[in-house]
Structures are given as structure tokens and as C-alpha cells.
Amino acid sequence: MINFVMPDLYPASAEIFILVMACVLLLVDLFAGKGRRWLAYLMAQLTLAGCFGITFITMDGQGVTTFSNMFVDDLFADFLKLALYPAVAIMLVYSRAYLAARNLDRGEFYLLVLFATLGMMVMISASHFVTVYLGLELLALSMYALVAIDRDSVRATEAAMKYFVLGSMASGLLLYGMSMVYGAVGTLEIAEMGQRIALGGGNKTVLVFGLVFVIAGLAFKLGVVPFHMWIPDVYHGAPTAVTLLLGSAPKLAAFAITLRVLVTGLAELAEHWQVMLMILAALSIALGNLAAIAQRNLKRMLAYSAISHMGFMLLGVLSGIVGGDPRFTLNAYSSAMFYAIAYVLMSLGAFGMILLLSRAGFEAEDIDDFKGLNRRSPWFAAIMMILMFSMAGVPFFVGFFAKFAVLQAVVAANQVWLAVFAVLFSLVGAFYYLRVVKVMYFDAPTDTAPIEAPRDMRILLSINGLAVAFVGLLPEGVLKYSIYATYTFLLGS
Amino acid sequence: MSGLPLLSLAIWLPILGGLLVLATGSDRNAGLARPLALAVAVAGFLVTLPLYIGFDLTTSAMQFTELRQWIPRFNIHYSLGVDGISVLFILLNSFITPLVVLAGWKVIGEKVAQYMAAFLIMSGLMNGIFSALDAVLFYVFFEASLIPMYIIIGAWGGPNRVYAAFKFFLYTLLGSLLMLVALIWLFFQSGFSFSLLDWHAMKIPLTAQIWLFLAFLVAFAVKVPMWPVHTWLPDAHVEAPTGGSVVLAAIMLKLGAYGFLRFSLPIAPDASRELAWLMIALSLIAVVYIGFVALVQSDMKKLIAYSSISHMGFVTLGFFIFNQLGVEGALVQMISHGFVSGAMFLCVGVLYDRVHSRQIADYGGVVHTMPKFAAFMVLFAMANSGLPATSGFVGEFMVILGAVKHNFWIGFAAATTLILGAAYTLWMVKRVLFGAVANHHVAELADINAREFAILGILALCVLGMGLYPLPFTEVMHASVDNLLQHVAASKF
Numbered sequence: 001m002i003n004f005v006m007p008d009l010y011p012a013s014a015e016i017f018i019l020v021m022a023c024v025l026l027l028v029d030l031f032a033g034k035g036r037r038w039l040a041y042l043m044a045q046l047t048l049a050g051c052f053g054i055t056f057i058t059m060d061g062q063g064v065t066t067f068s069n070m071f072v073d074d075l076f077a078d079f080l081k082l083a084l085y086p087a088v089a090i091m092l093v094y095s096r097a098y099l100a101a102r103n104l105d106r107g108e109f110y111l112l113v114l115f116a117t118l119g120m121m122v123m124i125s126a127s128h129f130v131t132v133y134l135g136l137e138l139l140a141l142s143m144y145a146l147v148a149i150d151r152d153s154v155r156a157t158e159a160a161m162k163y164f165v166l167g168s169m170a171s172g173l174l175l176y177g178m179s180m181v182y183g184a185v186g187t188l189e190i191a192e193m194g195q196r197i198a199l200g201g202g203n204k205t206v207l208v209f210g211l212v213f214v215i216a217g218l219a220f221k222l223g224v225v226p227f228h229m230w231i232p233d234v235y236h237g238a239p240t241a242v243t244l245l246l247g248s249a250p251k252l253a254a255f256a257i258t259l260r261v262l263v264t265g266l267a268e269l270a271e272h273w274q275v276m277l278m279i280l281a282a283l284s285i286a287l288g289n290l291a292a293i294a295q296r297n298l299k300r301m302l303a304y305s306a307i308s309h310m311g312f313m314l315l316g317v318l319s320g321i322v323g324g325d326p327r328f329t330l331n332a333y334s335s336a337m338f339y340a341i342a343y344v345l346m347s348l349g350a351f352g353m354i355l356l357l358s359r360a361g362f363e364a365e366d367i368d369d370f371k372g373l374n375r376r377s378p379w380f381a382a383i384m385m386i387l388m389f390s391m392a393g394v395p396f397f398v399g400f401f402a403k404f405a406v407l408q409a410v411v412a413a414n415q416v417w418l419a420v421f422a423v424l425f426s427l428v429g430a431f432y433y434l435r436v437v438k439v440m441y442f443d444a445p446t447d448t449a450p451i452e453a454p455r456d457m458r459i460l461l462s463i464n465g466l467a468v469a470f471v472g473l474l475p476e477g478v479l480k481y482s483i484y485a486t487y488t489f490l491l492g493s
Numbered sequence: 494m495s496g497l498p499l500l501s502l503a504i505w506l507p508i509l510g511g512l513l514v515l516a517t518g519s520d521r522n523a524g525l526a527r528p529l530a531l532a533v534a535v536a537g538f539l540v541t542l543p544l545y546i547g548f549d550l551t552t553s554a555m556q557f558t559e560l561r562q563w564i565p566r567f568n569i570h571y572s573l574g575v576d577g578i579s580v581l582f583i584l585l586n587s588f589i590t591p592l593v594v595l596a597g598w599k600v601i602g603e604k605v606a607q608y609m610a611a612f613l614i615m616s617g618l619m620n621g622i623f624s625a626l627d628a629v630l631f632y633v634f635f636e637a638s639l640i641p642m643y644i645i646i647g648a649w650g651g652p653n654r655v656y657a658a659f660k661f662f663l664y665t666l667l668g669s670l671l672m673l674v675a676l677i678w679l680f681f682q683s684g685f686s687f688s689l690l691d692w693h694a695m696k697i698p699l700t701a702q703i704w705l706f707l708a709f710l711v712a713f714a715v716k717v718p719m720w721p722v723h724t725w726l727p728d729a730h731v732e733a734p735t736g737g738s739v740v741l742a743a744i745m746l747k748l749g750a751y752g753f754l755r756f757s758l759p760i761a762p763d764a765s766r767e768l769a770w771l772m773i774a775l776s777l778i779a780v781v782y783i784g785f786v787a788l789v790q791s792d793m794k795k796l797i798a799y800s801s802i803s804h805m806g807f808v809t810l811g812f813f814i815f816n817q818l819g820v821e822g823a824l825v826q827m828i829s830h831g832f833v834s835g836a837m838f839l840c841v842g843v844l845y846d847r848v849h850s851r852q853i854a855d856y857g858g859v860v861h862t863m864p865k866f867a868a869f870m871v872l873f874a875m876a877n878s879g880l881p882a883t884s885g886f887v888g889e890f891m892v893i894l895g896a897v898k899h900n901f902w903i904g905f906a907a908a909t910t911l912i913l914g915a916a917y918t919l920w921m922v923k924r925v926l927f928g929a930v931a932n933h934h935v936a937e938l939a940d941i942n943a944r945e946f947a948i949l950g951i952l953a954l955c956v957l958g959m960g961l962y963p964l965p966f967t968e969v970m971h972a973s974v975d976n977l978l979q980h981v982a983a984s985k986f
Contacts, residue, residue: 374648378518378607389640394666395633401564404629404673408567411677419677423670430666434643434659442647442655479566 008066011073014054014081015121021047022114029107037105041096044110045089048117052085063492065127069189072127076259076489079481080124080252080337087249087344088117093460094352095241097453101360104149104239112149113245116142120253127264129178129188132257136174136221139253140167143246147238159237166220166230174217180210181266190265191492197268208272214261215276221254222310225283232291235303240358240365243299244351247306248344251313255340258317259333259489270321277318278418284311285422289429299365301432302350305391306343308429313339315422316406319413328412334486335405338479342402345471349387349464356380356453356461364447367436372445380451381440383465390468392433393426397472405479498559499544500573503583503620507537507590511613514606523605527598530609534591537616541587544580550968553577553976555626555690563630568685572627577973578754578824579623581966585831586623586744590616592948593736596839599944600735600846601649608649612736615641619744623751628676628687631755635748636669642737642745650732657725657732664725668712672756675708679760693759693980702764709757710768716749719809720779723802730798731851735842738794742801742834747827750808754820754977758812762981765813772813777906779806784913788920793841793851796921797834800877803910804830810907811892814899815981820974821967822891828966829876829884829959836873836952840866843945844925848934853924857931862938867926869941869949874922876956878915884959 009016025043032039055078063074092113099105119139126132144167148160178188184202187193196202220227235243262273288308295301316336320329357364357373364370374381390397403426410419453461471478510533517526549556555574563571575583593612601608618641621634639662647658680687683695697705715722726746730738758765765772780803787799804826811823843866844859845851860867876883879890889911897904930936941949959966 374604374607394640395637400633400636404677405567407674408677408680411674412681416674416678419674420671423674424667427663427667427670431659431663434662437643438647438655438658441644442658476564476566479564483566 007068008064010058011064011066012071012125013058014051015118015125017054018047018051018114018118018121021050022111022118025107025111025114029111032107037100037107040107040110041092041105044092044114047114048085048089048092051117051121052082055081055085061488063488067131069191070128070131071122071125072492073125074488074492076485076492077125077256079485080256081121083341083344084117084120084124084249084252087252087348088113088245090348090352090460090464091241091244091248093457094244094348094355097457098239098241098355098358101358102150102239104241109146109149112142112146116146116245117249120249123253124256126257126260127190129182129190129261132190132261133171133175133178135253136257137171139250140171143242143250146242146245147234149242150239153237153239155237156239159234162237163230163234170217170220170227173213173220177210177213177215177217180206180213184210190260193265194267197266207266207269211266211269211272212276214266215273215280218254218258218261219280222251222258222314223307224280224310224314225287225307226280228284228287228307231307232300232303235306236297236300240299240351240354240363244348244355247302247351248347251306251310251344251347252340255313255337259336262317263320263329263333263490264492267321274318274321277314281311281314281318282418282421284308284314285425289425289432292429292432295432296367297365298354298367298370298436299351301367302347305429305432306347308425309339309343309391312403312406312422313343315418316409319409319415328409329490330483330486331412332409333489334479334482335409337482337486338405338475339402341478341482342398342471345464346387346390346399346468349383349461349468350391352457352461352464353380353384353387356451356457359449359452367439369447370436371439371443371447373440375445376448377451379462383462384440385437386465386469388433388436390472392430394430395472396469398468398475398478400472401475401479497543499540499557500559500575500583500620500624502540503537503544503587504573504617504624506540506617507533507587507613507620508617510534510537511610511617514613515610517606520603520605523602526606526609527594530594530613531591533613534594534616537613538587538591541584541620544575545584545969548577548580548969550577551972553972556580558626563627567629567680567687569629569687570627571630572688573624573630574626575624577970578977579751581824581828581969582623582744582747582751583620585747585828586616586619589740589743589831589835592835592839592951593739595944595948596739596842597734597736600842604648608645608736611641611645612740615645615740619748622748626689628679628689628692631689632669632673632676636666638745638748639665642741645737646729646733649734650737652732653728654732657728660725661729664715664722668715668722671708672712675705679705689755695760697761699763699767702761703767706757706761706764706768709752709761713749713752713757714775716752717746717805717809718749718802719775719806720783720802723779723783726802727795727798730801730838731792731794735838735845738838738842739835742797742838743831746801746805747831750805750812750823750827753809753812758977758981763984765981766815769813769815772809773903776806776810776813777903779803780810780907780910781913784910784917787917788913790917791853793844793853793921793925794838795851796853796917797837797841797877800837800914800917801830801834803914804834807889807892807907807910810903811888811895814895814903815978816895816898817974817978818891818898819895820978821970822888822893822895824888824970824974825884825891825959825963825966826888829888829956832952832955832959833873833876833883833885836869836949836956837877839948839952840870840873843941843949847938850934853921855931856925856935857928858926858935859938860926861930862935863940865946866941866949869953870926871922872953873956874918876960878918879911882957882960884956884963886960887963
């Protein structure tokens with residue numbers, strides 16, 4: 001008799017739910033006619049709400065692993081997922097009118113979004129190299145299709161092609177690195193790997209060799225220099241609704257796997273990956289901010305700004321272990337997590353603004369399309385101003401405390417010069433954010449069409465903008481939330 | 494009276510009032526926005542009066558303190574308090590705000606609510622800077638105050654306003670970002686405290702003190718502004734609307750000087766003494782060289798801007814000769830300069846509103862058509878050149894006495910300002926006010942109306958009052974300055 005043990009499904013109930021719902025959506029969409037497109041939208045939103053409920057209810061302090069230790073459900077995962085669902089749901093609200101105006105609001109779109117979300121959830125809960133890879137590919141394949149969902153757009157097709165080719169290569173690199181690590185320590189399970197390496201298992205040369213490839217793969221997914229080439233083109237080429245998805249929630253998932261792989265699995269190699277991350281971070285901050293200055297297209301500008309923001313987040317990840325001393329790990333990783341959450345919040349708002357000003361046959365994606373927004377709509381000009389100043393790291397907005405948290409982690413790790421480098425390039429960054437404020441407030445409008453976004457989007461976007469200001473005034477709640485999450489994460493590793 | 498959180502009121506009343514003014518919306522409601530703004534500004538001034546009335550002259554300790562936890566994660570407190578050094582600036586700031594609102598009453602016809610709101614919010618933020626006793630709180634206010642000023646210069650400024658607004662923002666941001674790194678470094682050195690009073694008592698090795706001093710120097714020297722980082726100021730002044738220039742000269746420049754007293758001197762006293770030669774040299778260059786630069790200006794606003802730099806050089810000189818006369822003289826000079834430079838810019842504003850030119854060459858013989866105005870302008874010009882019985886004399890004379898006490902030749906060089914200041918101010922007044930009526934614009938000038946008379950009249954009373962009887966100003970600062978000087982004299986490493 002084969003001894004078959006049913007795995008514990010409870011920790012993965014949210015993932016199972018979303019998978020089932022995605023399949024139901026596929027079926028429903030088949031029978032719903034053209035007139036019932038709202039059904040797919042509604043189902044996707046309900047699914048996300050359901051996931052939120054399930055994750056919230058099943059959340060407890062203990063980290064539980066299941067599927068032969070391939071899948072972990074700890075507070076870290078739960079907290080990140082609880083941030084992930086709203087991010088995707090907000091993205092759906094923002095994109096609805098935009099997609100409808102372009103006839104893209106088909107069932108596939110929502111289906112792919114749900115699959116991408118599932119991919120991200122799997123990534124966040126991955127405790128095994130195979131799960132990491134599975135989640136990553138599920139996300140990536142859904143995203144390739146989403147980028148190309150506007151079949152008639154040459155630019156989108158080109159972007160999807162580029163994304164696919166480079167993405168596959170990055171996945172290959174990651175797999176190669178993982179196989180090297182496996183060859184050295186003989187396990188793919190991340191926690192087990194960490195223990196074996198700590199006990200002196202594995203050939204260091206092979207491990208470091210594998211590490212280089214793993215880092216390259218992760219860096220591609222995070223989109224940091226020199227693995228950033230796809231970011232501007234894909235952000236620019238994809239329909240803005242997809243850019244919004246691409247530029248927000250996946251950053252949380254990428255952050256989660258970075259931490260799981262590097263800290264839980266390869267902490268013993270910290271002195272090696274810290275140097276690599278330092279180079280990646282410094283290059284990203286420099287190049288992202290410098291290249292953003294030259295952009296006339298807001299989507300491209302935000303793409304380069306995303307590169308620099310991810311570099312900033314990596315600063316937090318690399319300051320955790322100082323010369324083998326893990327005293328500051330909690331401080332550093334929770335700061336990086338706070339940064340990731342803050343970035344997602346700002347990024348949602350900024351791309352949401354592009355969607356707000358777009359209408360049928362018109363993409364408000366040039367910086368000049370924001371000219372004189374203060375005259376057209378003082379309220380949304382103020383929201384955009386909040387978002388831009390927040391991204392530039394000016395108080396009282398959340399971006400300031402995100403930068404502050406990461407900078408203090410860097411200084412705690414005795415890397416004062418790195419902090420000085422980072423702030424000097426934030427100064428460069430301030431320039432292009434200020435330019436957006438400039439066109440909104442100092443220039444006369446060229447486009448005088450009324451803003452015709454639906455009410456739910458207006459309200460949500462306003463809340464989004466105000467949240468950036470509110471969390472900036474009182475950041476303690478989110479800071480605590482990242483501390484708890486990181487604390488349980490570190491306990492488990 | 495003591496039960497009320499007066500400092501919080503002084504900060505948040507104008508800010509919330511400003512948001513309320515903003516809510517009146519478009520220019521159709523300008524008739525509502527103006528009186529509302531004035532009411533808020535006056536109320537903002539009235540709540541600061543008890544700070545002076547209830548001020549305890551006998552102690553150098555912080556008064557009217559408020560302490561609440563703000564961000565426990567980083568041990569950041571909402572900690573407010575004033576001593577003899579800061580209380581006067583809060584009063585000055587709250588006093589200038591209603592005048593600025595009045596000055597923009599008729600001239601600003603577009604986006605009135607936003608204009609008024611920007612000034613009110615800025616006034617609240619600057620009160621925050623002067624009363625913050627927590628470094629992060631200070632920093633947050635310090636940087637947030639850039640936003641309204643950026644908008645004011647850029648949205649209501651002159652032809653080259655965009656350039657000036659960017660230059661203003663980026664210059665100031667450069668300095669403050671480096672200071673942020675220094676603050677974070679101090680946080681770790683002091684055992685996780687951001688309290689300024691803790692930092693004042695903390696021991697720091699000399700090399701570290703020098704680095705800190707330099708980081709603070711960049712931040713505050715830009716703000717003061719000291720030679721050679723002063724170049725943003727003439728641009729900002731020339732392009733800003735009258736109200737913007739007034740606030741810039743009267744309050745914003747004082748932030749830098751105040752920073753020296755609150756940060757540089759008490760936190761790094763040994764470095765301050767080590768580097769006093771540098772500060773004195775830079776100050777003297779500002780006094781003498783910039784004085785000559787002012788002499789050759791053809792634009793009235795530029796001339797007053799350079800005169801401001803020169804006068805602020807006097808202030809920094811007073812700080813770094815480390816005696817009671819010097820520091821108190823510098824403080825008196827700051828208050829006096831707040832009245833005088835504000836009044837000078839208002840005078841230029843009065844002329845500009847009528848003729849739309851700031852060029853000295855476009856005027857001549859204004860006294861024939863605007864006798865009341867001419868009387869005021871002559872008075873303020875006299876104060877600007879330091880005539881006895883005006884407020885300008887008191888501070889300058891004290892600093893010169895202090896400087897002579899320190900070193901005769903420094904005093905001698907500083908005293909040249911009495912000649913230079915008189916030369917450039919009076920020469921300008923001569924060319925603008927006196928002589929024959931230059932052209933038909935001047936011939937058609939109407940004298941100042943009741944509103945302008947009231948604004949200039951109030952300032953004239955202040956200038957004369959302070960010149961004749963400066964005791965109410967100096968007695969407030971004695972205890973705190975004494976304490977500061979003892980603190981600076983003691984070695985800290």
C-alpha cells in the first residue's frame with residue numbers, strides 16, 4: 001500500500017479559494033454575454049474580498065508549514081497578503097473605466113489578474129525553491145499575457161515580447177542558481193538549507209557561484225540596475241491598467257521572496273550578498289533618478305522612479321546583518337518592508353492619476369498632459385501633489401518616513417557614506433517630481449476636457465492620496481505592523 | 494491660560510485654518526476667502542501673545558512644553574517648547590502673517606484661496622520649526638515648509654518664477670538632506686534619542702563634532718543664506734510675489750540662523766569654536782562683499798535681497814564671536830531685520846502694484862506724487878542702514894561692540910556695514926523718491942490707501958518702538974543666551 005498522507009490544506013485556504021474562484025470565473029465568463037461584463041469584475045472583487053476574509057480569519061501567531069514544508073503560512077506572509085489584496089482590488093477599481101473604454105474589460109483580464117494574484121500569494125508563502133519558482137512563473141506568465149492583452153497595440157506587443165524574452169532569461173538564471181545551491185547543500189527547502197549551511201555544509205565556492213545567479217534572477221524581478229532594462233519599456237508599452245498592476249503589488253511579493261531566499265536560506269552568505277545588493281542598490285538609485293529626469297512620458301518617469309525606489313528598499317535589506325552581528329535585522333528588514341508597503345501605496349495613486357485623466361482614445365501619459373491640472377481640478381491636483389512630494393520623500397507624507405526608516409537602518413549598519421550617497425540622489429529625484437507639480441500648478445492647461453472618471457474611482461483615489469498623507473502624519477501603525485511581521489519571520493528562520 | 498497647549502495652537506490653528514480657507518474653493522468665493530484668511534491669521538497671532546505675557550524671564554529652561562509620543566518605533570516625540578531664543582520668532586512669524594494676508598488682499602486676483610492658504614499653512618509650519626524640541630519633528634517642519642513657498646513663488650511669481658522656485662527648493666533640500674543623515678547618526682550615538690535637550694548634554698568626540706558641524710552648516714548656511722551659497726535668494730526674492738518676499742526675508746532666513754543656535758552651537762560646541770574663524774570669515778565676506786554687490790543693483794528687490802544677505806552675515810558674525818553682546822545683538826538684529834526687510838519689500842510691492850516695474854531707473858520723484866508713502870519708505874530705509882533710534886541700529890551696534898571686544902579688526906570690518914548699508918539704501922531711496930518726476934507713470938501715481946497705510950504704519954511703529962526701547966525684546970533672551978554661552982564655553986568631549 002502506498003502510504004498517502006493528505007497534506008494540511010488549512011494554511012493554504014486563501015490560495016485554494018482564489019484558484020477555485022478563478023476557474024469559476026472562467027466558466028461564468030464563457031456563458032455571460034457581452035452585456036454582462038460587470039459580472040467578471042464583480043466576481044474578481046468578491047474573490048479578493050473573500051481572500052482577505054480568509055487570510056484574516058486563518059491568521060494566527062504560529063508559522064505553519066504544509067505540503068512537505070514547501071509552503072509556509074506565518075504572520076509575515078499573512079501581513080503581506082493582507083496588503084496585497086487591497087492593492088489588487090484598488091487596481092481593479094482604477095482600471096475599470098479605462099479598460100471599458102478600450103474594450104479590454106473581458107473575462108480574460110480578470111482571470112489573469114486573479115492568477116497573477118495567486119502567483120504572488122504563492123511567492124509570499126514559498127518556503128521551498130520550487131514553490132518560489134512556481135509562484136514566480138505563475139505571476140510572470142500571467143503578466144506577459146496581460147501586457148499583451150491589447151492585441152492591436154504594436155507598442156504593447158513589443159513590450160510583452162521584450163518582457164517575455166528577458167523574463168524567461170531571468171527565470172533561467174534563477175533556476176540555474178538554485179540548482180547550484182541544491183548541488184552544494186542537497187536540499188531545496190529554504191529553512192533546511194539555512195541550517196545545513198550554518199553547520200558548515202556545502203562547498204562555499206559553489207554556493208557563492210549559485211548565489212550570484214539567484215541574486216541576478218531576483219534583481220530582475222525587482223527591476224534593479226543592471227537588470228532593469230525591461231522596466232521602462234514594459235511600463236510604457238503596457239496598457240496603463242496593467243502598468244498599475246505591474247508597478248504595485250508584485251513589489252511586495254518580490255520583497256517577500258528576496259527576504260525568504262536570502263535571509264532564511266542564505267544568511268550565512270550575507271557578507272557576499274550584502275556587497276552585491278549594495279552595488280545593485282547604489283546603481284539603481286543613481287541610474288533610476290538620473291534617467292528619470294530625461295523622461296517626458298510620465299509612465300517612463302515612474303518606471304525609472306520605481307527602479308530607484310527598489311534600490312532604496314534594497315538598502316534596508318542589506319543593512320540587516322553587520323559583520324555577522326544580527327542585532328539590527330529586525331530594524332532593517334521591517335524598515336524595508338515598510339518601504340515596500342509605502343511604495344505600493346504611492347505607486348497605486350500615481351498610476352491611478354494617469355488612469356483618472358485618460359479617457360476613450362486618449363492616454364494622459366505625458367507629463368504635459370497634467371498641465372494646469374490645478375485649474376481643471378484643484379482637488380486632484382492636490383492629490384497628485386501629495387503623491388509626488390511623497391515619492392520625493394518630503395514630509396509630512398509617507399514617502400518621507402519610508403526613506404527615513406531605511407536611512408536609519410543604513411546608518412545603524414555603519415554605512416554613513418551609503419546614506420549620504422542615497423540622500424544626494426534623492427535630491428536629484430526631487431527635481432523630476434517637482435516638475436510634475438510645476439506643470440500642474442504653474443502652467444496653463446492645454447487640455448480642458450472635463451475629468452470623466454466614475455465616482456467610485458474618484459473616491460478611492462482621493463482616499464489613496466489622503467492615506468499617503470495620513471500614514472505620513474501617523475506612521476506608527478504601519479511601522480508596528482511591519483515590525484510584527486518581520487519579527488515572526490525572523491523567529492521562523 | 495497655562496492649561497491650553499499654546500504652542501500646538503500656534504502651529505495647528507493656522508494650518509487647519511489654511512485648509513478651511515482652501516475649502517472655500519474657486520475665485521467665486523474670494524470674497525469669503527480673504528476675510529476668513531485674515532481672521533485665521535489674526536487669531537493665530539492672538540494665541541501667541543500669552544507666550545510672551547506668560548513668559549518666565551528668570552529661567553533658561555524650556556517653557557510651555559508639550560510632550561507626547563509620536564512614533565515610538567523610532568522614539569520620536571511630539572515635543573514642543575520655547576525658550577528666550579525661540580519665543581520671539583514665533584511672535585514675529587505670527588505677527589507678519591496677517592500683514593502678508595493684507596498685502597495680498599487686492600493684488601492677488603487669481604486662486605485667492607490657495608494663495609492665502611499657502612501663507613497660513615506656512616506660518617503654522619514655521620511656528621513648528623521654532624518650537625520643536627525633537628529633531629525629527631524639527632526636520633519635518635523644516636522641510637515641509639518648502640512646499641508652500643515653492644508653490645507661492647512658482648504660481649504667483651514673476652516671469653522667471655519656475656527657475657527661481659526650483660532653485661529655492663533644491664538648494665534648501667540639498668542642505669537639509671545632509672542634515673537628516675547627521676540627525677540619524679546622532680540618534681544612534683545618543684542611545685536612540687531624538688530629543689534635542691538630550692543631544693545638548695551629550696558628549697561627542699571632536700572629529701565627529703566637526704563632521705556634524707559641517708552637515709548642519711550646509712543645511713543652515715543655505716537657509717541663512719551665507720556666502721557662497723546665497724545665490725538662490727536674489728532669484729527667489731525677485732520672482733516671488735510681495736507676500737512671498739516678505740515671509741522669505743522676515744521669517745524663512747531666520748530659520749537658518751535659529752538652526753545654528755539650536756543645533757550647531759549646543760551640539761557641537763568644540764567644533765563651533767574650532768571653526769569659528771571660518772564662520773567669521775564667511776560672515777565678513779557676506780557683510781562687506783555682498784554690501785558692495787548690493788550697491789550696483791538696478792532692481793529694487795534684488796538690492797534689498799542682497800542687503801538681507803549682508804544683514805544676515807551680521808547675524809552669523811554675532812553668533813560666532815561667543816559673547817553676550819554678540820549673540821543678543823544678532824538676535825535683536827534678526828527681529829529688527831524681520832520688520833525692516835519685510836517693510837522694504839512691502840514698499841517695493843506698493844510701487845510695483847502701480848507701475849509694474851522694479852527697476853530703479855523707472856522711478857524718480859515719487860515723493861511728489863506719493864508723499865505719505867515716501868515718508869514711510871525713508872523711515873524704513875533709515876532703519877535698514879542702521880540709523881540710531883530705529884531698530885536697525887540696536888542690533889548692529891551690539892554686534893559691532895561684541896566684535897570689537899573679540900577682536901578690533903573684526904569689529905572694524907563689520908562696522909563698514911554702517912557705511913555700505915547707508916550707501917546702497919539711501920542711494921536707492923534718492924533715485925526712486927527724490928529728484929524730478931521721471932515719467933508719466935510716476936506722475937500718475939496715487940498715494941497709498943488706508944489698507945497699505947495701516948500695514949506700513951504698524952511696521953513703522955514696531956521699527957521705532959524697538960529702536961527706542963529694545964528692553965522688552967532683550968530681557969526675554971538674557972537667561973537663555975547666558976545659558977547657551979556657558980554651554981558653548983564648556984568642552985564636550
